[in-house]
Amino acid sequence: MTDDRLWLSLLDGAGRLRIDAVNKLSMANLSTWLGDVLRGDQVATGADRDESPVELLTRTYHRLDPWVRQTFQDILLEFLSELVRAPDSRWKTTAAEHLLLLVAAVFPGMPTLPRAIDLLRFIVDTERDSAGSAAHPVPVFALKCLIALGHRTAPAFWLRQYDRRGARAAGPVLRGLALWDLASPFVWLADNAHDRAATSALRAALPLLVEKFSAGPIREQLARLVPRLSGDDAAALARTCKAIGIGDPLGPPDGGSHLRSDVLAASLARDVDAAGLSQLSAPGELREQLEAKLCAIDAASDDPTYVRALLFLANSLLDTSATHDVLKRLLDTWRARKPSINHRRRDALVQLIEELDRVAATPEVSFRLQAFADLLRHENLNVVSEFDRIASSWMDG
Amino acid sequence: MPREPSGAAPVLFDASLQLRDDPEQCAVRIMLNRVVAESVVHDRMFHNLLAETQFSAADVEELLQLLHSLAAGGTPIAELCQRLRQFCAASAHGQPRPLRGRPAQLGQGPLGRVVTLRSFAHLLVHMEHHTDLEEAVSAIRAMLGTPPQDFPIDWQRYPLGRYAMWSTFDESGARPFHDTRSASELLELLGLDPHHDGDLLLVFEYKLPAAVVSHVPSFCDAYVGSWNAWFRVSPHEAPFGRTRPVGEREARGVPEVIHEVVTASALEAPLSFRA
Numbered sequence: 001m002t003d004d005r006l007w008l009s010l011l012d013g014a015g016r017l018r019i020d021a022v023n024k025l026s027m028a029n030l031s032t033w034l035g036d037v038l039r040g041d042q043v044a045t046g047a048d049r050d051e052s053p054v055e056l057l058t059r060t061y062h063r064l065d066p067w068v069r070q071t072f073q074d075i076l077l078e079f080l081s082e083l084v085r086a087p088d089s090r091w092k093t094t095a096a097e098h099l100l101l102l103v104a105a106v107f108p109g110m111p112t113l114p115r116a117i118d119l120l121r122f123i124v125d126t127e128r129d130s131a132g133s134a135a136h137p138v139p140v141f142a143l144k145c146l147i148a149l150g151h152r153t154a155p156a157f158w159l160r161q162y163d164r165r166g167a168r169a170a171g172p173v174l175r176g177l178a179l180w181d182l183a184s185p186f187v188w189l190a191d192n193a194h195d196r197a198a199t200s201a202l203r204a205a206l207p208l209l210v211e212k213f214s215a216g217p218i219r220e221q222l223a224r225l226v227p228r229l230s231g232d233d234a235a236a237l238a239r240t241c242k243a244i245g246i247g248d249p250l251g252p253p254d255g256g257s258h259l260r261s262d263v264l265a266a267s268l269a270r271d272v273d274a275a276g277l278s279q280l281s282a283p284g285e286l287r288e289q290l291e292a293k294l295c296a297i298d299a300a301s302d303d304p305t306y307v308r309a310l311l312f313l314a315n316s317l318l319d320t321s322a323t324h325d326v327l328k329r330l331l332d333t334w335r336a337r338k339p340s341i342n343h344r345r346r347d348a349l350v351q352l353i354e355e356l357d358r359v360a361a362t363p364e365v366s367f368r369l370q371a372f373a374d375l376l377r378h379e380n381l382n383v384v385s386e387f388d389r390i391a392s393s394w395m396d397g
Numbered sequence: 398m399p400r401e402p403s404g405a406a407p408v409l410f411d412a413s414l415q416l417r418d419d420p421e422q423c424a425v426r427i428m429l430n431r432v433v434a435e436s437v438v439h440d441r442m443f444h445n446l447l448a449e450t451q452f453s454a455a456d457v458e459e460l461l462q463l464l465h466s467l468a469a470g471g472t473p474i475a476e477l478c479q480r481l482r483q484f485c486a487a488s489a490h491g492q493p494r495p496l497r498g499r500p501a502q503l504g505q506g507p508l509g510r511v512v513t514l515r516s517f518a519h520l521l522v523h524m525e526h527h528t529d530l531e532e533a534v535s536a537i538r539a540m541l542g543t544p545p546q547d548f549p550i551d552w553q554r555y556p557l558g559r560y561a562m563w564s565t566f567d568e569s570g571a572r573p574f575h576d577t578r579s580a581s582e583l584l585e586l587l588g589l590d591p592h593h594d595g596d597l598l599l600v601f602e603y604k605l606p607a608a609v610v611s612h613v614p615s616f617c618d619a620y621v622g623s624w625n626a627w628f629r630v631s632p633h634e635a636p637f638g639r640t641r642p643v644g645e646r647e648a649r650g651v652p653e654v655i656h657e658v659v660t661a662s663a664l665e666a667p668l669s670f671r672a
Contacts, residue, residue, distance in 0.1 A: 007475050011436055011438075012436070016626070051516060051623060052516075052519055052520075052523065052559070054519060055515060055516060055519050058515075059515075097523075101519075101522070104529060104530070105530070144522075144528050144529055147528055147529050148528075148529035148530065148531065168525075171525075171527070171528035171532075172528050174528075175528050175529070175532065200551065201528070203549060203551055204526060204527050204528070204532060204536065204551065205527075205528070205532055207532075207535040207536045207538070207539035208531060208532045208535035208536070210539075211535055236549070236550045236551070239547075239549055239550055240549040240550075240551070242547065243539070243540065243543055243547050243548055243549045244539040244540075244549075245539070
């Protein structure tokens with residue numbers, strides 16, 4: 001367990017974690033401390049009452065120095081190895097859940113991702129959980145972790161997991177199949193329409209599926225599935241569809257109001273100005289993708305939406321001065337011309353944002369990217385003027 | 398936990414300590430002074446301990462015995478804090494101590510609660526309502542601006558808190574947070590960790606179901622889990638607690654109560670967020 005002095009040295013006067021102190025921990029001390037927090041042996045003083053150990057550690061991880069983040073990842077891989085070797089040792093159910101949630105938050109887009117995937121696959125593939133049989137929760141946690149890490153593998157893997165683990169695995173099975181293609185989860189759902197866990201998993205995942213595949217193809221799949229569902233499940237699904245704005249799957253297409261974009265617009269405008277936002281740093285892969293896209297941009301672009309979007313992305317995701325310089329040049333060019341909206345470029349930008357979203361490091365980044373994509377899809381004058389204002393203040397700053 | 402009858406003088410820890418014999422009193426005070434020196438959080442915990450008016454005589458007796466036993470062994474601070482959390486969690490007889498403060502007097506308007514988007518998404522994943530954070534965030538986002546009566550049926554079971562719910566209300570009966578605009582303003586007002594500045598904050602407005610009682614937050618509510626630097630105990634017979642805004646601008650504190658977790662079926666207004 002973490003030494004008393006060491007633990008207290010990590011806290012500031014208000015009892016909050018000091019990132020600079022965590023940065024200075026040796027690997028051994030960092031490992032001990034991480035293990036203690038994950039197992040609940042150390043409660044972070046000064047934290048929010050509702051904050052779980054995973055949230056604390058995720059928030060901490062993203063603020064650490066890059067080389068400490070690497071050490072952090074190495075330690076998590078070692079913990080995963082322990083879980084593989086001796087699942088009933090110090091990684092009891094809750095601690096294992098915390099560990100796997102943290103792995104899901106830390107490894108997307110990292111070079112160490114394949115190693116983490118291998119270990120997770122080992123947890124779900126081996127029959128080591130015979131004592132607890134299929135009810136053992138840790139392999140299901142591992143399946144969820146694989147989903148969070150975007151592990152794309154053939155449908156047979158996920159169908160095997162459902163056969164073996166049943167209802168509790170329905171959520172990750174549906175999502176795993178959807179990582180393969182849109183049809184696979186609906187074929188599985190049609191075969192298991194009697195399983196309330198499967199239909200419940202569909203309702204839970206529906207907003208995300210609509211974001212990934214868009215409403216039209218989802219509605220087509222739902223229209224084929226609904227006749228197979230029980231009355232209750234069909235009604236619950238119809239209600240979910242209405243709530244998320246895609247209308248009754250068996251009814252006429254619903255144009256739907258997108259008033260949420262107005263709510264998002266005002267909040268996003270504040271996002272860009274928020275002092276804390278610039279502290280969000282992008283993982284390497286995300287940064288590389290964006291920089292590659294920037295290099296391909298025509299510097300004479302006169303599309304204001306495009307420029308504003310890039311500014312937003314820069315403010316949200318990047319901290320390199322070189323990229324800021326590119327964006328400033330773009331904005332200068334745009335200001336010197338008569339701006340006009342170019343819908344083709346706007347669509348391209350939505351696509352770019354969706355690509356970036358797939359590798360976004362945190363839910364916050366993902367949330368902002370998706371919200372901005374929404375703004376572009378349902379653009380109105382208020383949004384444009386708001387982003388004009390932000391762009392100007394950014395330039396002046 | 399037995400309570401003193403209304404109107405009776407509160408049982409204060411410090412007064413009870415003064416009645417102990419000198420060596421015991423001295424040992425406990427030395428140890429508490431050691432705790433106070435650690436940080437502002439520890440110092441405030443100590444002052445809240447002294448000011449708490451919702452302890453029963455049995456609570457104070459158990460606490461004094463606990464502290465005396467720990468003082469004798471030169472207990473490390475971290476262990477002492479852990480034992481204090483255990484004390485707050487339940488009595489020696491297994492009686493839970495959180496959510497046992499006196500009933501609070503609520504205003505006419507709805508209750509309000511603020512959580513980070515990240516926290517709420519984590520909770521929904523932990524409760525197995527969603528597979529991962531991406532799915533949970535997407536589901537939450539899809540509900541922004543949607544009237545609660547139109548929520549999917551599954552949302553009726555979604556909890557709005559993890560252990561117990563800390564909430565506020567507007568004393569004039571207006572909607573909570575109607576005059577606060579930004580996330581940082583809300584964090585400051587509610588005495589929440591300013592390190593969340595930059596996080597998206599979800600705002601819940603809800604009505605308490607008839608069967609759920611709200612309480613004046615007590616020392617045990619505040620120190621059973623993570624210790625918040627900005628909690629303060631309420632004066633004797635105060636109708637509700639009051640937040641200590643970050644930076645201690647006392648005049649801007651708002652009412653604060655605590656109650657059992659309720660679900661999204663209690664929501665009265667669409668989900669909204671502040672950035």
